[in-house]
Amino acid sequence: MGIKPPDSQTYRYPLMNQFEITILGCGSALPTTLHNPSSQLVRLNQKLFMIDCGEGTQLQMRKFKTHIGKLHSIFISHLHGDHVFGLPGLISTLDLLGRTGDLNIYAPKEIETFFKPILSYFNPHLSFKINIIALHPDKFETIFENNSIRISSFPLKHRIATCGFLFEEKERPLHIKREMIDFYHIPITHIKAIKEGEDFYLADGTLIPNHTLTFPAAPPRKYAYCSDTAFNPEMISYIEGVDVLYHEATFAENETARAHETYHSTAREAAEIAKAAHVKKLIVGHFSSRYQENDILLNEAMSVFTNTELANEGLIIQL
Amino acid sequence: MGIKPPDSQTYRYPLMNQFEITILGCGSALPTTLHNPSSQLVRLNQKLFMIDCGEGTQLQMRKFKTHIGKLHSIFISHLHGDHVFGLPGLISTLDLLGRTGDLNIYAPKEIETFFKPILSYFNPHLSFKINIIALHPDKFETIFENNSIRISSFPLKHRIATCGFLFEEKERPLHIKREMIDFYHIPITHIKAIKEGEDFYLADGTLIPNHTLTFPAAPPRKYAYCSDTAFNPEMISYIEGVDVLYHEATFAENETARAHETYHSTAREAAEIAKAAHVKKLIVGHFSSRYQENDILLNEAMSVFTNTELANEGLIIQL
Numbered sequence: 001m002g003i004k005p006p007d008s009q010t011y012r013y014p015l016m017n018q019f020e021i022t023i024l025g026c027g028s029a030l031p032t033t034l035h036n037p038s039s040q041l042v043r044l045n046q047k048l049f050m051i052d053c054g055e056g057t058q059l060q061m062r063k064f065k066t067h068i069g070k071l072h073s074i075f076i077s078h079l080h081g082d083h084v085f086g087l088p089g090l091i092s093t094l095d096l097l098g099r100t101g102d103l104n105i106y107a108p109k110e111i112e113t114f115f116k117p118i119l120s121y122f123n124p125h126l127s128f129k130i131n132i133i134a135l136h137p138d139k140f141e142t143i144f145e146n147n148s149i150r151i152s153s154f155p156l157k158h159r160i161a162t163c164g165f166l167f168e169e170k171e172r173p174l175h176i177k178r179e180m181i182d183f184y185h186i187p188i189t190h191i192k193a194i195k196e197g198e199d200f201y202l203a204d205g206t207l208i209p210n211h212t213l214t215f216p217a218a219p220p221r222k223y224a225y226c227s228d229t230a231f232n233p234e235m236i237s238y239i240e241g242v243d244v245l246y247h248e249a250t251f252a253e254n255e256t257a258r259a260h261e262t263y264h265s266t267a268r269e270a271a272e273i274a275k276a277a278h279v280k281k282l283i284v285g286h287f288s289s290r291y292q293e294n295d296i297l298l299n300e301a302m303s304v305f306t307n308t309e310l311a312n313e314g315l316i317i318q319l
Numbered sequence: 320m321g322i323k324p325p326d327s328q329t330y331r332y333p334l335m336n337q338f339e340i341t342i343l344g345c346g347s348a349l350p351t352t353l354h355n356p357s358s359q360l361v362r363l364n365q366k367l368f369m370i371d372c373g374e375g376t377q378l379q380m381r382k383f384k385t386h387i388g389k390l391h392s393i394f395i396s397h398l399h400g401d402h403v404f405g406l407p408g409l410i411s412t413l414d415l416l417g418r419t420g421d422l423n424i425y426a427p428k429e430i431e432t433f434f435k436p437i438l439s440y441f442n443p444h445l446s447f448k449i450n451i452i453a454l455h456p457d458k459f460e461t462i463f464e465n466n467s468i469r470i471s472s473f474p475l476k477h478r479i480a481t482c483g484f485l486f487e488e489k490e491r492p493l494h495i496k497r498e499m500i501d502f503y504h505i506p507i508t509h510i511k512a513i514k515e516g517e518d519f520y521l522a523d524g525t526l527i528p529n530h531t532l533t534f535p536a537a538p539p540r541k542y543a544y545c546s547d548t549a550f551n552p553e554m555i556s557y558i559e560g561v562d563v564l565y566h567e568a569t570f571a572e573n574e575t576a577r578a579h580e581t582y583h584s585t586a587r588e589a590a591e592i593a594k595a596a597h598v599k600k601l602i603v604g605h606f607s608s609r610y611q612e613n614d615i616l617l618n619e620a621m622s623v624f625t626n627t628e629l630a631n632e633g634l635i636i637q638l
Binding site: 029030031032033036037055056058059062063079080081082085086088089092093096097110113114117118121122 | 348349350351352355356374375377378381382398399400401404405407408411412415416429432433436437440441
């Protein structure tokens with residue numbers, strides 16, 4: 001062919017799906033005027049997931065204008081009140097708003113002992129179905145999966161059975177260069193194979209190598225949530241190389257004894273996990289109520305792992 | 320006696336004990352960014368009482384710097400979530416703070432069906448004792464009483480059994496004029512009788528009438544809480560002449576049908592109760608989430624009862 005193919009070799013990722021975290025609460029058990037109890041939202045692939053649901057979570061959703069009706073499912077790390085006392089109010093509100101779609105709640109199975117009496121008393125005729133899916137906090141397991149994402153739980157090390165969560169995009173097919181497909185008049189029936197990496201042969205037998213026809217897909221992004229937990233290097237294999245790690249940093253270093261006693265982490269310990277797991281970015285949270293401002297925690301973490309940021313209510317992290 | 324007694328006839332009340340209401344939440348079932356679910360504090364005679372405890376109540380106490388450790392007891396009007404979902408978090412916080420004194424919770428007896436499973440799961444070793452005292456929402460009864468105050472519950476008219484609450488000071492003894500007691504050299508053994516209204520005779524038989532020796536005590540103050548309730552003239556006898564009435568006003572007049580259907584009141588209906596009960600001041604609250612601002616409710620109430628004020632989070636009402 002005498003015509004030069006168009007110049008489209010400049011590398012660029014195709015438009016990626018939204019993958020963002022919104023912090024609704026990053027305090028610990030004692031609420032303060034600075035921080036609410038634990039909760040955050042993960043927006044991924046047009047779905048809205050919630051991790052933990054401390055008291056006031058639905059109020060925080062209102063404050064930060066997140067669409068409460070879009071909630072896909074809820075993941076409860078463990079059954080301490082500051083991670084779960086917002087559930088009854090949230091469920092009642094979803095009921096008042098007339099939700100119809102099932103709501104999956106992934107949680108340690110003991111949630112039923114107190115949650116069922118509340119549900120049957122306050123919401124005996126709920127407008128939607130709640131499926132409680134029991135987590136197994138003793139092992140790594142995939143708990144939700146579709147064509148494009150995978151959510152897994154894995155063991156943390158706390159006073160009671162506690163799960164961390166890993167949100168991952170799946171490997172995506174190569175992204176075709178539309179203008180090259182047009183230029184070579186490649187029939188639509190061949191597109192799927194090209195997206196999977198095959199080369200193409202023109203009618204005259206000329207080889208068009210796959211890299212001429214496609215961009216590499218964006219690397220799959222990963223987010224890990226680890227709260228509450230003591231310093232626990234065993235989790236590193238689960239969170240290796242994630243783009244963003246949220247790790248609790250309840251205490252500063254001068255409270256290390258208290259951290260160990262209560263199965264929490266210091267900011268430095270959180271950073272050591274981040275460093276050892278080669279994560280790209282660390283967000284620390286679950287701050288003890290004793291800190292009026294958390295710079296001491298940030299500084300201690302950054303002395304080990306530079307790319308650290310303090311969680312804060314309303315903070316949005318784009319992956 | 321030739322010496323003129325001191326001039327102390329100017330009427331003045333003795334210094335009164337604090338009697339004030341702090342609004343922590345005055346929204347209805349659907350929370351908004353403007354209003355929290357129901358809760359308020361009553362400070363009376365050095366005691367701190369709570370009425371209702373919607374989700375986020377403990378966070379509101381922090382925000383308005385009320386001393387959470389001073390809480391004497393809690394009164395739950397009825398078992399709808401927006402009046403009670405803040406209890407588990409509040410109890411957990413009191414436990415973390417190491418409270419030791421008993422906490423009395425006055426509530427419809429069905430509270431045990433869901434509250435006991437929560438307590439036994441989250442706080443099996445509570446640092447203090449909780450006494451649940453069953454209310455009888457079908458009748459007027461005094462539920463707390465000491466030398467100086469009396470708290471009673473009375474029936475409201477809602478979808479489920481609901482109590483209103485009346486907080487009253489008791490009649491106090493006359494207040495002696497110290498300078499007159501000194502002037503007439505009245506022995507301390509006679510003071511009690513004079514405070515109860517008796518006259519005094521000098522050694523020469525001269526009558527000193529009681530009104531020369533005492534000021535009248537301040538009239539006892541009264542506060543009534545009526546939420547949630549449909550328009551219900553039967554409650555008027557219980558709240559007759561109170562200094563402040565808090566009455567729900569969920570809806571404006573154009574939603575009268577909806578108010579009747581849900582056993583709530585319009586602002587005008589709240590004002591009609593206030594007027595018929597000859598209360599001194601009306602506070603309206605429990606606003607529907609549909610109102611971005613509540614002036615329509617205020618105006619409709621004031622067209623019937625002028626001395627009306629809108630509740631708001633953080634509002635303090637001195638009686």
